[in-house]
Amino acid sequence: MALSTAGATPPFPTVILFDWHGTLVDTHDAMYQAIEEMLAQLDELDLMRHILPEGQAKTEEDEKLIRYIRIFRHLHPKVLAEQRISRTDIFDVLFGDNDLANAIAHRAYDRCYHNHYGSVAPFQDGMHDYLCYLKKLGIKIGVVTNRSGEFLAPELAKVDNGRWQNLFDFTLGGDEAPRYKPAPHGLLHAIERLGETADTRVWYVGDSLTDMITASKANITSVFYNGALWDDNWFEYVFSAADHADHSPTAIANSFDQLIDLVETAGSACSEQPIATNLLNQRPARLPPLTPPPPREEPDWHPAVANLTYPRIVLFDWHATLVDTLDAMYHAVDDMLKDLREMGLLDHLVPSASCKSPDDSRLVEYVRENLSLHPKIKLDRKISRTDIFEILFADNQEAKQIAHQGFNRHYRNYYGTALPFEPKVKQVLQGLRQLGLTVGVITNRDREFFSHELATIEGTGWNELFDTEICGDDTERRKPHADQIYKAADNLGSGIGRDIWYVGDSTTDVIAAKSAGITSVFFNGALWDQPWLNTIFPGSERYPHKPDVVVNDFSEFWALVLACRNIQRK
Incomplete structure (x- = not known):
């Protein structure tokens, strides 16, 4: 250079x-730990309302940073992995020229930095x-x-x-x-x-x-x-x-x-x-050049394109795929877990030894001891309600049904606001329909909540965008069972095949799609890296189900659809 x-x-x-x-100097570890701690406090600091709209972002990367922090309340994994961007740059992206918001953010950061600084x-x-x-x-x-x-x-x-x-x-x-x-x-x-x-x-x-x-x-x-x-x-x-x-x-x-x-x-x-x-002549001796940080290992979805069948039907999960309702969802899950003993579910938590991974085991043990989610899970905001219940109760269908009913009781206290997960989600859905594809939703959300969110999102609602909608209470068994997928296909008068895609953000969505024999598209909106995806989708005898393809956002999904369309034409 x-x-x-x-x-x-x-x-x-x-x-x-x-x-x-x-x-x-290098104080990266302490700095990033303090920023993560501070971002978890955005709501109580009343800073969420001061975050710039994504449309005012100066670059595409800034737009992604704003969106990720708005949804998950912490830094994009790529930012954490590379540790290249400064705290001040992060605040400038979030708050622009808003001196008041910047001052509040810097003061909050300083309080958090007390807990981490020292290594320099x-x-x-x-x-x-x-x-x-x-x-x-x-x-x-x-x-x-x-x-x-x-x-x-x-x-x-x-x-x-x-x-x-x-x-x-x-x-x-x-x-x-x-x-x-x-x-x-x-x-x-x-x-x-x-x-x-x-x-x-x-x-x-x-x-x-x-x-x-x-x-x-x-x-x-x-x-x-x-x-x-x-x-x-x-x-x-x-x-x-x-x-x-x-x-x-x-x-x-x-x-x-x-x-x-x-x-x-x-x-x-x-x-x-x-x-x-x-x-x-007194100049210090030259030193070897610096070496760049190791790159984050991004999920690689491109090799799967040639193996995918171009879809006739595209079905989507709702929460954390098409829309963001994370605040309400995590509040309701945490309230429900406090009632585990009263609901008779505490004794139905799976033994830790039966869990898929050490992380799942720790989740179960923390819930068993504290009747709440671990603070890190609530901070990360990356795991779905259904996946939490799958980890806690495994194949115990009756326990999961009771848990979902308990969740619904508490969700009534919080639901109402659903935001598009990305700014151009609606345009993607409209684009799929313009390509002549059939589009639907399959969600574990109960219909009383889904119908309200569908009718009110972006003010005018998205009712006209879907040819079928299957909710959690429309079938006897919810995802990860395939019942909802079968019902959607039946509603559409379609057989089951690889030309039906199901796009969802959770292991539950992948299991449902693979069990039904359709194409599974994992929507990696939480931006898990490849090692983590290998952990949650081990492809083992006990846990065989893996997605057919991984997309990190809707621009990648749209490119995937068009690539498959071009392959079909050729």
Whole structure:
């Protein structure tokens, strides 16, 4: 990657100000743990109403981040796996220019960070020597960060065995500035305190889009420290967005060696006071280049395309596939579990040894001991009500029926709001019908709830989009039994075959489809990675059912339908 995105060398710096986390030091684990804890509090902080509509997202990736946090109240698994995006960038995506929401979010994050901070290390080897070399070149150095001063001071005292404490001419924490980045106030304050003028001879080195916007607003030189090793396509994609185009970095450095190269190049171009040869000879030895983080292992659905039969009929699950009703669902499940003893179900929980996986075993034991879901399950919001009941009661049909009835009693206290799981779900359903396909819904939701949600979603409802709707109380047995699929086919006057697809987000949906002999499309809206999918779909003798294909969102699903259509035509 080129060092300078503009093609011109910036002026030799009188001051270099640095971001802290992700630039000078690595505190990723603590930072991401604190963000996850803070996002779980969005409702009680009254921040959900301040999250930007997905239509106002600046990029497609921002749109996905907003949607995932809105639905699941925690970070997209890809963000967690890569650990490349800063806390400030996340808040900027969620709340934009809303200073009040950003301030509440940062304060809540600081409270959560109390529970996790302490581990801090130089972001790369040789950092102390690099900083000392900059000082020898006569450059003032400082830190301007959104990290609270109460954390910055102890981290500065601890990092590299305390060797950094006297290196910096000025440090400023986020709570010590009038406004958090991307507002330029912190940078301008630091420059004033250092007795300098805010111009291109002041450099700000940071690892995030927010840092570049902050430097641009302060009218100083912005240097993107690319410790995460984003590729050229990423920079082109991010800084081509309308609101980002004016904030492209002046230069990009993939390591501190490249940053020093940039400083020395600027010095050699400075005719007034070039860097003395004896100082250049004191440059720290070059170190091996950084290596990128391991990629997240994404589910691979493409090889299955050629093996799928183009559908005549597409049936969908409702909750967590077409619509989001997670808040109401988890409230009702947790209330129902408190009644397990009164409903006579406590003694019907399966033995832990009979569970499919250690995670299932832990779920059962936690419910047995606490009569509630484990907090992590409620935080993750990734497992369906029906899958929970399958784990708790296995093949005990009578116990599951009682559990569903108990759930319905409590769901009446919460249901009413159903949102499209993705913004373009309705257009996909309309598109399927325009292709001449028959479309239906199969849900374990009882009809009294489903009918209301179907009639009220997006204000006008989706009644005209489906040729058949089968609810949990329409058949004697619910999913994972195939009864509802058979009833849907009967309603449509269709035989059973691979040209019927069932699209659902749970293991229960997959078992029902495979048991009926139709095509199973697993909708991975929760974005499980491949190792996790291998765990929940082991393909063993005891648990043989695996989906025919996995899609992560409706754009992938639509592409899958069209690919199968093209194969059929050929």
